[in-house]
Amino acid sequence: MTPGSDEDAAPHGPAGWGLTVGPVLYFWPRDRLLAFYADIADSPADCVVLGEVVCARRRELRLEDWLALGRELTQAGKQVVLATQALVETEADLRLIERLGEQGCAAVEAGDASALALLQGRVPLVLGPHINVYSRQALQAHADLGVLRWVPAVELPLDAVACINPPSARVAGHLGHAIETEAWAFGRLPLSFSARCFTARQQGVPKDQCGYPCLDDPDGRLVSSSEGEGFLVLNGTQTQSAGVQCLLSHRSALAAAGATRLRLSPQSSGFLQVLQDFDAVFNGSAEAGPALRRWPSLGVPQPLVAGYAHGAAGMVALQETDA
Amino acid sequence: MPSAVLQTGPLALGDAPGDGAAGATPAVPLPAMTLPLPERRRRPHLVCPAGSLRALTVAVEAGADAVYLGLKDATNARNFAGLNFDEAQIREGIAFAHARGVQVLMALNTFADARRPGPWFAAADRAAELGADALIVADTAVFAHCRDHLPQLRLHLSVQASATSHAAIEFYRQRYGVQRAVLPRVVAVEQIARIIAGTQVEIEVFGFGSLCVMVEGRCALSSYATGSSPNNAGVCSPASAVRWQEGPDGVSARLNGVLIDRYAPDEPRGYPTLCKGRFEVDGRRSHVLEEPTSLNTMALLPQLIAMGVRAFKIEGRQRSAAYVGDVTRAWRAAIDAAALAVEQGRAFEARPQWEQTLARHAEGAQTTLGAFERPWR
Numbered sequence: 001m002t003p004g005s006d007e008d009a010a011p012h013g014p015a016g017w018g019l020t021v022g023p024v025l026y027f028w029p030r031d032r033l034l035a036f037y038a039d040i041a042d043s044p045a046d047c048v049v050l051g052e053v054v055c056a057r058r059r060e061l062r063l064e065d066w067l068a069l070g071r072e073l074t075q076a077g078k079q080v081v082l083a084t085q086a087l088v089e090t091e092a093d094l095r096l097i098e099r100l101g102e103q104g105c106a107a108v109e110a111g112d113a114s115a116l117a118l119l120q121g122r123v124p125l126v127l128g129p130h131i132n133v134y135s136r137q138a139l140q141a142h143a144d145l146g147v148l149r150w151v152p153a154v155e156l157p158l159d160a161v162a163c164i165n166p167p168s169a170r171v172a173g174h175l176g177h178a179i180e181t182e183a184w185a186f187g188r189l190p191l192s193f194s195a196r197c198f199t200a201r202q203q204g205v206p207k208d209q210c211g212y213p214c215l216d217d218p219d220g221r222l223v224s225s226s227e228g229e230g231f232l233v234l235n236g237t238q239t240q241s242a243g244v245q246c247l248l249s250h251r252s253a254l255a256a257a258g259a260t261r262l263r264l265s266p267q268s269s270g271f272l273q274v275l276q277d278f279d280a281v282f283n284g285s286a287e288a289g290p291a292l293r294r295w296p297s298l299g300v301p302q303p304l305v306a307g308y309a310h311g312a313a314g315m316v317a318l319q320e321t322d323a
Numbered sequence: 324m325p326s327a328v329l330q331t332g333p334l335a336l337g338d339a340p341g342d343g344a345a346g347a348t349p350a351v352p353l354p355a356m357t358l359p360l361p362e363r364r365r366r367p368h369l370v371c372p373a374g375s376l377r378a379l380t381v382a383v384e385a386g387a388d389a390v391y392l393g394l395k396d397a398t399n400a401r402n403f404a405g406l407n408f409d410e411a412q413i414r415e416g417i418a419f420a421h422a423r424g425v426q427v428l429m430a431l432n433t434f435a436d437a438r439r440p441g442p443w444f445a446a447a448d449r450a451a452e453l454g455a456d457a458l459i460v461a462d463t464a465v466f467a468h469c470r471d472h473l474p475q476l477r478l479h480l481s482v483q484a485s486a487t488s489h490a491a492i493e494f495y496r497q498r499y500g501v502q503r504a505v506l507p508r509v510v511a512v513e514q515i516a517r518i519i520a521g522t523q524v525e526i527e528v529f530g531f532g533s534l535c536v537m538v539e540g541r542c543a544l545s546s547y548a549t550g551s552s553p554n555n556a557g558v559c560s561p562a563s564a565v566r567w568q569e570g571p572d573g574v575s576a577r578l579n580g581v582l583i584d585r586y587a588p589d590e591p592r593g594y595p596t597l598c599k600g601r602f603e604v605d606g607r608r609s610h611v612l613e614e615p616t617s618l619n620t621m622a623l624l625p626q627l628i629a630m631g632v633r634a635f636k637i638e639g640r641q642r643s644a645a646y647v648g649d650v651t652r653a654w655r656a657a658i659d660a661a662a663l664a665v666e667q668g669r670a671f672e673a674r675p676q677w678e679q680t681l682a683r684h685a686e687g688a689q690t691t692l693g694a695f696e697r698p699w700r
Contacts, residue, residue, distance in 0.1 A: 086541070087487060087509075087538060087541075088487055088488045088490075088491065089487055089488065089509075089510070089511070089514055090514065090517075091517060093488070094488055094490055097490075112485065112487070112488075112491060113484070113485075113486055113490075113491035113494045113495070114487075114488040114490040114491040114494070116491075116494055117490040117491060117493060117494035117497075118490055130485075130541050132434055132461070132462065132463075132484075132485075132540060132541075132554065133463075134434035134435060134436065134437060134462065134464070134554065134555070135434070135435040135436065135437040135440045135462070135464045136437060136440075136464075137435065137440060137464035137467060137468070138434070138435070138462060138463045138464035138467075140464075140467070141463040141464060141466070141467040142463065153543070153554070154543060155543045155546040155547075155552055155554070155555055156437075156555075159438065160436070160437040160438055161437075163437040163438050164437045189543070189547065191542065191543045191544050191547050192537035192538070192541060192542040192543065192544050192598075193537060193538045193541055193542075194509060194536050194537050194538065194612075195509035195510070195511065195538075196509075196536060196613075198611065198612060201611075202604050202605075202611070221604060221605075222604070223602045223603070223604055223611050224602060224603045224604075225581055225582040225583075225602060225603070226582055226585055226601065226602065226603055226608055227582050228603075229581065229582070231548075231581055231602065232544070232602070232611075234604065234611070239537070239544065239612065241547050307550070308546070308547075311550065312550050313546065313547065313548055313549050313550040313579055314543065314546055314547035314548075314550075315547050315548060315581075
């Protein structure tokens with residue numbers, strides 16, 4: 001099957017695919033963040049996840065700023081979700097979660113079990129990709145917390161996703177509504193978290209006086225093998241894949257797995273075009289191939305990978321014939 | 324079992340001091356932390372690894388209070404060839420340990436596969452039937468099964484569940500009745516005290532063994548390179564994906580083709596665990612994520628015991644029976660000495676021979692306090 005040639009399979013899919021802009025995982029300066037979200041307000045995305053999820057020390061935007069941004073994006077017609085940190089360590093981290101629960105947010109994306117504990121029943125929840133749901137029974141175990149939506153762990157293959165929340169038998173969540181499945185369709189993959197900051201370690205500075213070297217890395221800092229092969233990316237306390245997962249050519253496979261919504265994780269260059277291309281392929285009749293060939297010239301990080309979708313190593317490259 | 328910690332409920336969260344006040348030290352005074360009174364403090368348990376019946380007997384004879392083991396399949400996080408227990412061996416191991424007053428904990432700490440979840444639930448049922456003293460669990464699917472079908476079975480929260488706060492641990496207690504939690508190796512000492520003050524659940528920390536620099540249960544580095552990870556297969560950097568190659572510049576270690584490290588002819592070689600490889604950043608080659616070292620928290624024993632840590636875990640079901648015996652003996656002596664020192668208000672110093680024993684068994688012959696102390700801050 002060639003990319004984009006599967007629109008005949010559309011009856012499997014939702015009437016319109018939701019496009020979620022995931023939280024910005026890197027530390028971008030305030031002006032860059034605000035400019036980015038101004039562009040997102042005019043983009044085909046219908047949902048935006050806001051907040052700093054990687055490092056509590058990154059404070060270019062404070063909670064009030066995120067909430068104000070959320071109000072603007074809501075006015076622009078977007079569904080807004082506030083996200084909690086993935087690694088919760090201190091009492092201050094817990095208080096920040098508490099405050100999110102008090103804000104009357106439309107929804108909060110839980111980054112860990114602390115957020116589930118503190119927000120259950122208070123605000124509709126999205127189970128973020130770091131909440132470990134690997135089976136249908138695990139999704140059912142979370143359902144009574146008020147779950148709107150679920151973002152599968154990045155390493156879950158699509159055939160497992162299909163067993164967990166299939167189109168024909170969705171798990172009931174918030175107010176008895178079917179839980180939505182949102183698949184990681186674009187972006188470098190968040191692979192791990194640590195108490196250690198690897199960017200600070202590279203810089204030779206202590207984490208609590210780091211001077212924010214990650215501000216210089218809008219797509220993270222590349223880690224290569226000693227043969228020069230890009231492998232991982234350092235993003236503070238988070239380690240990502242160097243490869244950008246891309247499921248642009250997987251529409252029918254995603255639909256069969258029960259996904260109705262795609263997560264596109266911001267990268268610093270070409271992201272608006274990526275959003276438009278996903279919209280054109282999933283909600284229109286465009287083909288994936290030409291878009292994929294256009295991206296490198298726009299600065300979209302390469303290579304594109306899709307191994308996890310097929311149950312293979314995550315780093316396995318996206319094939320033109322993939323789907 | 325009653326908790327040694329006097330606090331009986333979660334701490335109320337203090338008032339927010341302003342947005343994003345996260346940092347290494349709490350910015351506002353927290354409710355006073357209650358340390359356990361001496362008469363309520365108990366000598367903490369030493370929990371030792373058993374990758375085989377031989378290791379189990381050695382650990383029991385060397386002074387373990389509990390041993391932990393897993394089945395020969397993907398239901399546990401040390402799913403290595405030639406390791407772990409079949410049912411008959413578990414029966415024999417439990418009989419041996421129980422006859423000597425030692426507990427047997429069963430690790431069921433990977434995540435049930437959506438396509439074939441049955442073995443995880445069956446393993447929980449078997450653990451109960453065989454008389455395991457507790458099940459060490461990470462997956463909410465398994466927790467829910469145990470809560471609904473095996474109410475008598477004691478549950479421990481595996482480190483693979485990545486619970487790094489008292490709120491997260493209380494979540495598992497309130498929903499599933501968890502009685503002990505194993506803290507991820509990324510949690511710093513001052514956080515351990517906060518956690519103990521904020522939950523009724525007993526706290527177990529790692530004492531010695533391989534150091535996971537990443538939060539356990541949330542690391543997909545291995546599956547990114549190989550397809551298999553601790554969560555989905557109970558393995559990290561699996562041996563089946565490792566290739567060693569001799570070349571003119573030394574020996575290369577590859578993981579599914581990716582060069583993880585290259586050793587000069589005279590350099591000691593380690594197992595190519597992905598996060599302990601040497602890579603390049605901005606043209607500079609180094610151990611980008613972590614050096615091959617082991618975690619050793621022995622020096623902190625009195626502090627951790629005084630805080631109310633209830634158990635110390637030794638990592639290493641994949642290690643030899645000799646490792647298990649030596650490390651268990653050293654830690655038995657150290658815990659007893661430290662507990663006595665705390666009780667009598669005396670200083671504790673780890674004896675050189677204990678430290679030498681541990682150094683001999685450490686990766687790269689080095690040990691570190693990891694995130695427990697300042698160097699990572």
